[in-house]
Amino acid sequence: MEDSLIIAGRRFSSRLLIGTGKFSSAEVMQRAMEASGAEIVTVALRRVELDNPRDSILNAVDKSKYLLLPNTSGAANADEAVRLARLARAAGCEPWVKLEVTPDPRYLLPDPVETLKATEILVKEGFIVLPYIQADPILAKRLEDAGAATVMPLGAPIGSNRGIRTRDAIAIIIEGANVPVVVDAGLGAPSHAALALELGADAVLINTAIAVASDPEAMAAAFNLGVQAGRKAFLAGLGGYRLDARASSPLTGFLR
């Protein structure tokens, strides 16, 4: 069977999602998107003019090839995030939203209380909500209960390129999740992305590490390979990460 990422019933063959911030030009971004193999591309609503047909970022994303995932970057509370999401839908975007509620402009760490609140509101309004969160396993379950389509725990603060510093908590989130787990933020190298997939994450989202590389296109291709390697290793039954991993043939089958 084909190994697909399924979010809210929609099937994606790539497990790499990419962000559109921080690129030196729309052309550089387009080439990186192409090389990444990504099918989901997130765009900060604060950066775009939804009513402007010549908006440089919106025009650079070919909607027939990519799912344009609007994000609420800049929102400091649930109200602001909800307003942004509604604006995007009213302007014709699909009802998908990457929910970011980050009251602190320095490290852009997500506010768990406001994120849960916004998720509850948006889910009721029919949005497919992908919330960005701290690697907090209980919060992940609460969001899942509220109807979130994925959870997106951070590996390290946004833009820090520090890798998966929240590894143990992410492992617990993965263990308990019934929705896809997308590791978002802080991944600085293809090996970090590979590790996330090896741990059993369903996907990763990368922006800074690609956008500020000397050669974003080549780096995007490298992340694509990293994600594929990590996923293959996970499917191949990597030893050592999870003690409850299924054995290839039953160990106690003889008892029946």
Added chain:
Amino acid sequence: MSFYDEIKSTGWAEVQKDIESRSDADVDSALGTFRSGGVDLGHFMSLLSPAAGNHLERAAGLAHNITRQRFGNTIGLFAPLYLSNFCNNSCAYCGFNCKNPIRRLILTPEQAKAEGLFIRNMGFRSLLLVAGEAPQVASLDYFVETAQTLRPLFPSLGLEIYPMSVEEYRPLIDCGVDGLTVFQETYNETAYELFHLGGKKKDYKWRLETPERGGEAGFRRLGLGALLGLDNWRVEAFLMGLHAKYLMRKYWRAQISISFPRLRPAAGAFEIPQEVSDKDFAQLLIALRLFLPDAGFTLSTREPPQLRDNLLALGITSMSAGSKTDPGGYTHPQAQDAEAQFEISDDRDPGTVAEVIRQKGYEPVWKDWDEALS
């Protein structure tokens, strides 16, 4: 404890002496231990020292990389809109000094809207409203009405007007103003008195505590700045760095940014007490960037084109372009010169500046805020 109380016991001369005593080895240690969270206070002093002037290339590399990592390959663009040049203050260095016999003008909200439309048509979506201190003509009500008029044109509105109280700031925030900038001019209280000869601006403490009142009121962006050239730039930068850190701790929801207005030699004008060379200016930018990796750094059109273009890579995150510093100057350009607050050195149009930014490997960003956010 306010920032005023926090630095009250800091002796200007002692700080200067400490900074100037730093050695090459101190600078080397500061650069060698740099991490993405920024250097500590002692290392910051070393980076501001004369010794660090010999290590600029290495320091510049770190400043360049950390800025790209935090802010990406982008430069924000904004334009100032001068609403009024009426001013009750007498500041020795300023073109709006109440003693200067210039033609005084205040735009009506309708005239401001015409200027706003002109600026919007140039591409800008971020606007800075500027006015002199004359509440008898430019009152709180006036600013509220003007902001309401301009709000539909600009997702982001900032203020650079006279200091107000927390209660006065609130209605401005309510009508969508998200940023507040106030320049301390000099952090040296003794020197401050020499340059601010009349008007309410004489009150150093009231001015210094303005960003705190802005943070209390709930502005999303707070901007600081010292007028470089009034006093020793190394100490100004040190205290400005402390000020930014203080505000980041106390008003953690606000984005802190720093502007770098610099006095430049001009015929017949104010004599610059302690001129800041281009090299000094670059060192100041770099040291502050390594101390404050996530503060916004803003550069105005006071600086000449070639220097602006080269400073871009050292940590600048936003710039003004195509600026007019006289009220009505965008729509009635013939009225220029006499009423301008300071001389524009970079008079290139915004499209040209955006093209240069692109050539330097950055994306010019016109919109980076949304009206849904406030």
